[in-house]
Amino acid sequence: MMTSAIIKLVSTKSEDIDSIAKQICEIAKTSSIKSRGPIPLPTHRISQTVRKSPCGSGSHTYEKWEMRIHKRLIIIEGDESALRQVMRLKVPDTVQIEIGLAG
Numbered sequence: 001m002m003t004s005a006i007i008k009l010v011s012t013k014s015e016d017i018d019s020i021a022k023q024i025c026e027i028a029k030t031s032s033i034k035s036r037g038p039i040p041l042p043t044h045r046i047s048q049t050v051r052k053s054p055c056g057s058g059s060h061t062y063e064k065w066e067m068r069i070h071k072r073l074i075i076i077e078g079d080e081s082a083l084r085q086v087m088r089l090k091v092p093d094t095v096q097i098e099i100g101l102a103g
Contacts, residue, residue: 005083007074008098009038014070016092021072027085033078041071 007024011017021038028035047066053059076082083099091097 003077003079003083004102005076005078005086006100006102007037007076007086008100009072009074009095010098011070011092011095012067013092013094014068016094017070017072020089020091020095020097021074023089024074024076024086027082028076028078031078031082031085033076033082035074035076035078037074038072039074041073043071044069 009017009020018038025035025038045066045068047064049062049064052061052063076086086099
């Protein structure tokens with residue numbers, strides 16, 4: 001039975017997310033199933049400005065910290081065996097995967 005799976009990848013490291021997306025696309029090619037992606041979604045930037053001096057006295061100098069959250073979307077139309085191969089992938093701790101099934 002053919003089902004459609006929407007795979008959403010979220011990570012703070014772009015190298016890790018791109019390597020996992022490449023592996024998923026290779027599984028789709030070897031299984032000869034239709035796939036779309038990886039579709040890059042907008043990068044979410046979280047920035048925080050803090051004072052360098054912990055006590056509050058001294059010069060007013062600030063540091064800026066920024067964290068970027070990268071997202072990719074892959075749509076696979078295939079059977080259960082292809083989805084099982086995707087679920088068996090070794091995923092780094094920095095990457096989160098959400099798999100949604102559509103009929």
